[in-house]
Amino acid sequence: MVAMNTHPSPPAFTPTIARVLATVSVAFVVTQLDVTIVNIALPNIGSQLHAPVSVLQWIVDAYTLAFAVLMLSAGVLGDRFGARRLFAAGLVLFAASSLACGLAPNAVALVAARAAQGISAAAMLPNSLALLNRMCSHDPRLRARAVGLWTASGSISIAAGPVLGGIFIAAWGWRSIFLVNVPICLAGLIATFAWVPRRDDSAAHAHRPLGIDLPGQCIAIVALTAFTGAVIEMRPLGVGHPLIIGALAATVLAALAFVAVEAKSRAPMVPLALLRDKTFSAAVVFGVCVNLAYYGTVFVLSLYLQRVHGETPLQAGLAFLPLTGGFLVSNVASGWVVARYGPRLPMMIGAIVGALGYGLLHLTQADTPIAAMLVPFLLIPAGMGLAVPAMTTAVLASVEHKRAGTASAVLNTARQAGGAVGVAAFGALASGVGSASVVSGMQISAAIATALLVVGALLSALVHPSAHAREAADKETARSSAQR
Numbered sequence: 001m002v003a004m005n006t007h008p009s010p011p012a013f014t015p016t017i018a019r020v021l022a023t024v025s026v027a028f029v030v031t032q033l034d035v036t037i038v039n040i041a042l043p044n045i046g047s048q049l050h051a052p053v054s055v056l057q058w059i060v061d062a063y064t065l066a067f068a069v070l071m072l073s074a075g076v077l078g079d080r081f082g083a084r085r086l087f088a089a090g091l092v093l094f095a096a097s098s099l100a101c102g103l104a105p106n107a108v109a110l111v112a113a114r115a116a117q118g119i120s121a122a123a124m125l126p127n128s129l130a131l132l133n134r135m136c137s138h139d140p141r142l143r144a145r146a147v148g149l150w151t152a153s154g155s156i157s158i159a160a161g162p163v164l165g166g167i168f169i170a171a172w173g174w175r176s177i178f179l180v181n182v183p184i185c186l187a188g189l190i191a192t193f194a195w196v197p198r199r200d201d202s203a204a205h206a207h208r209p210l211g212i213d214l215p216g217q218c219i220a221i222v223a224l225t226a227f228t229g230a231v232i233e234m235r236p237l238g239v240g241h242p243l244i245i246g247a248l249a250a251t252v253l254a255a256l257a258f259v260a261v262e263a264k265s266r267a268p269m270v271p272l273a274l275l276r277d278k279t280f281s282a283a284v285v286f287g288v289c290v291n292l293a294y295y296g297t298v299f300v301l302s303l304y305l306q307r308v309h310g311e312t313p314l315q316a317g318l319a320f321l322p323l324t325g326g327f328l329v330s331n332v333a334s335g336w337v338v339a340r341y342g343p344r345l346p347m348m349i350g351a352i353v354g355a356l357g358y359g360l361l362h363l364t365q366a367d368t369p370i371a372a373m374l375v376p377f378l379l380i381p382a383g384m385g386l387a388v389p390a391m392t393t394a395v396l397a398s399v400e401h402k403r404a405g406t407a408s409a410v411l412n413t414a415r416q417a418g419g420a421v422g423v424a425a426f427g428a429l430a431s432g433v434g435s436a437s438v439v440s441g442m443q444i445s446a447a448i449a450t451a452l453l454v455v456g457a458l459l460s461a462l463v464h465p466s467a468h469a470r471e472a473a474d475k476e477t478a479r480s481s482a483q484r
Contacts, residue, residue: 013146019195020135021146024128025153026188027087030094030181031121032154034063035295035419036161038114039302040317041174048174051107053303053431057232060299060427061420062111065228066118067125068416069221072269073212075126075409083127083134084196090123091189098181126409131196133396133408141339144393148335151389155331158294159323159381162302166317216261216269223254224417231424235431270410271403280398282462283391284411286347288418289456290384290391293358293449296422297380300430300442308366308435319370322377330385343390343397347460350387354380355453362446366439383453387460394463 013021038045042056051059078086097116104110132150136143168176230247237244262268275281298320305316330350337346357379364373392411399407426448430441 013142016195016197017135017142017146019191020131020197021149023188023191023195024087024132025150026184026191027091027124027128028150028154029157030184030188031067031125033157033161033164034098034117034121034178034181035060036158036298037165037168037177038063038161039299040162040165040306040313040320041169041177042299042302043306044169044174044313045107045110049107049110052236053427054232054236055107055111057299057423057427057431058111059107059114060423061228061232062114063118063121064295064416064420064423065224066115067121068118068413068420069217069224070119070122071126071409071413071416072220072406073217073409074122075130075406076212076267076269077123078127078130078409079403079406083130084192084198086123087127087131087196088189088192090120090127091185091192093120094124095182095185095189096120098178098185101178102175125412129392129396129408129412135197140397143396144339144389145335147393147396148331148338148389151334151392152328152331152385155327155381155385155388156324159320159327162298162320163317163324166312166314169317170312170314213262213265213267213269216258216265219254219258219261220269223251223258224420226254227251228420228424231421231428235428271406274399274403274407274410277398278462279394279464280407282459283343283347283394283398284414286351286387286391286456286459286463287411287415289452289459290351290354290388290418291415292418292422292425293354293452294380294384294422295419296426297358297361297442297445297449299423300426300438300445303430303438304364304442305370308438309370311370319373320377322374323381326378326381327385330382331389334386334389337386338390338393342464343394344460344463346390347387347394347463348457350383350385350390351453351457351460352383353386354383355450355457357383358446358449358453362443362450364439364442364446366435387456398464 038060042059045051045059046053046056074086074090094117097113097120100113101110101117104113129147129150132146133143136146165177168174168180226247230244230251233241233247234244262270262272275284301320302316305311305319306313309316311319334346334350357376360376360379361373395407395411426441426445428441429444430438
């Protein structure tokens with residue numbers, strides 16, 4: 001008797017879906033590449049532009065903060081006027097701001113240009129995922145595969161950032177890491193007009209009020225900027241400095257005001273009803289833990305490799321190479337696992353594997369050979385690459401189709417905010433004088449990252465075991481309504 005295959009293979013991508021996937025992945029590549037590619041260039045930027053560690057942290061966080069706080073409004077704009085329009089506009093602005101970064105005459109100008117990059121990245125990322133979700137919404141298992149490949153493009157670019165950064169810096173200097181975005185964005189723009197269907201724009205461009213939650217947007221900017229600034233400047237100024245106390249107080253007040261405003265707003269940035277969904281909330285907090293741990297760790301590792309081990313930017317970049325391969329394999333595998341078992345299992349296993357990698361990184365000393373770091377450099381991307389596509393699929397499956405852009409924006413806002421806080425907090429731990437402070441900061445950072453991934457594993461238990469439970473419920477509701 002032949003056993004039946006209870007898990008048939010998902011249908012293959014149509015040429016149209018494949019082209020859309022390739023196009024929207026361009027945006028994910030450049031937005032995520034610029035999160036980490038700059039890390040390997042920080043020592044060179046610091047020496048040429050005479051910038052201390054605190055300013056280097058702002059060069060990283062100006063991007064991630066602007067990215068985080070404006071993504072929610074970008075998601076709403078995409079839902080209102082069409083994800084395709086916002087996506088194309090983001091590509092144009094990202095090319096222009098990348099050019100400004102490459103030509104920046106000083107650190108202040110570079111920080112400002114990085115903030116502009118973050119604004120354009122906010123326009124691209126949630127709308128790229130909304131476009132992909134719309135193309136695959138008819139088949140949840142096909143969407144799981146598509147999201148896995150989309151996430152793989154971003155995760156690989158995050159991991160490849162230090163490697164590519166080292167190569168570009170060795171060949172053409174640190175400014176080249178920004179200038180390379182210009183031709184990539186132009187290629188993405190051409191592909192958008194040629195390959196992405198226009199129907200989402202015409203459907204979204206209805207005669208409706210704009211619905212931007214301006215008070216909520218402004219309060220969110222205040223809260224995140226104040227908190228990140230306090231963490232970055234806490235070590236050089238001291239915990240008791242009036243500016244630090246004032247920034248922390250502003251953070252608390254702004255957070256309370258944000259909740260109050262969102263509860264009363266007719267078009268809230270963060271619909272509180274979304275947060276009442278257990279799967280959605282658990283997946284979002286999971287994303288915060290993952291990004292905070294990874295972004296902060298990569299920042300400190302870049303300092304460790306160059307300031308403690310004395311590696312050149314190229315050598316330090318090549319040391320990150322195992323991360324790239326780990327993400328490639330695990331991201332593709334995640335789409336397969338999620339399509340068959342739902343998001344809970346890969347999220348839980350991925351978090352545990354990642355926690356083990358960070359735990360091993362905690363044991364690193366000043367004289368630890370680079371080769372000895374190979375195992376954690378493989379375990380961390382293996383765990384994250386398995387978990388992150390599952391987390392993204394869980395979020396999309398927990399909301400109705402018309403709110404995909406907003407849900408994607410909430411998720412990615414939370415993740416980018418976590419990344420900004422990670423760079424600020426872990427960078428502060430390693431910002432003392434001498435290599436000993438960098439080593440100590442990396443060890444403490446790795447311990448914190450381990451704890452965050454353990455929390456992530458616990459959170460994954462709250463995620464619904466089926467990635468498609470919401471669709472099934474929606475279809476059943478529709479059938480019941482039709483029968484009535």
